[in-house]
Amino acid sequence: QPVLTQSSSASASLGSSVKLTCTLSSGHSSYIIAWHQQQPGKAPRYLMKVEGSGSYSKGSGLPDRFAGSSSGADRYLTISDLQSEDEADYYCEAWDTNTRVFGGGTKVTVL
Amino acid sequence: EEQLVESGGDLVQPGGSLRLSCAASGFMFSSFGMSWVRQAPGKGLQWVSSIGSGGTTTYYADSVKGRFTIFRDNSKNTLYLLMNTLRVEDTAVYYCAKLTAGGTAYWGQGTLVTVSS
Numbered sequence: 277q278p279v280l281t282q283s284s285s286a287s288a289s290l291g292s293s294v295k296l297t298c299t300l301s302s303g304h305s306s307y308i309i310a311w312h313q314q315q316p317g318k319a320p321r322y323l324m325k326v327e328g329s330g331s332y333s334k335g336s337g338l339p340d341r342f343a344g345s346s347s348g349a350d351r352y353l354t355i356s357d358l359q360s361e362d363e364a365d366y367y368c369e370a371w372d373t374n375t376r377v378f379g380g381g382t383k384v385t386v387l
Numbered sequence: 388e389e390q391l392v393e394s395g396g397d398l399v400q401p402g403g404s405l406r407l408s409c410a411a412s413g414f415m416f417s418s419f420g421m422s423w424v425r426q427a428p429g430k431g432l433q434w435v436s437s438i439g440s441g442g443t444t445t446y447y448a449d450s451v452k453g454r455f456t457i458f459r460d461n462s463k464n465t466l467y468l469l470m471n472t473l474r475v476e477d478t479a480v481y482y483c484a485k486l487t488a489g490g491t492a493y494w495g496q497g498t499l500v501t502v503s504s
Binding site: 379 | 422424431432433434437446448482489490491492493494495496497
């Protein structure tokens with residue numbers, strides 16, 4: 277089964293950009309992943325799926341400030357024009373025929 | 388509007404049992420696979436179990452295999468998780484989630500299960 281690795285934290289200033297990375301384990305570099313956002317005290321929210329080709333498909337209502345991309349085994353989530361409400365934990369998810377896995381999450385702080 | 392509403396979370400003693408429910412609305416429930424995902428206090432997300440749209444195909448994380456059972460009633464648009472032989476480490480918020488080809492596409496608001504003596 278795939279293993280997903282995320283940095284534990286990231287920070288950026290209000291109005292700037294931040295790029296989060298989710299790395300797939302060896303042998304799983306072609307996998308599609310999904311990104312989820314969890315604001316403090318709330319349930320997770322689906323953001324988008326990102327394919328190995330780099331194409332991504334966003335969930336409904338997600339602002340254009342959110343974008344996905346890919347390079348090799350890395351899947352990225354870029355948030356532009358950071359807002360205070362973007363301060364949250366971000367998780368990536370991958371799945372196999374009989375299992376699903378989540379990365380450890382990246383806590384984003386807006387300075 | 389899509390909605391997933393979990394219920395059934397409670398305080399239970401180690402070794403006890405609990406049944407969680409998830410009422411779905413706003414989408415064709417019988418056409419989608421569903422999952423349960425949990426989050427221990429202060430921790431990350433952990434997949435627990437998934438079930439196919441028809442209810443015949445089920446999958447479990449190793450940590451709950453043999454103790455938890457996922458099932459669904461498509462006539463009632465409801466997903467269930469029967470949890471037996473509960474352990475302290477099963478303490479978490481349990482989320483019901485809708486699956487698509489693009490991953491976990493929609494989450495419920497969660498229900499808290501506390502296992503403690």
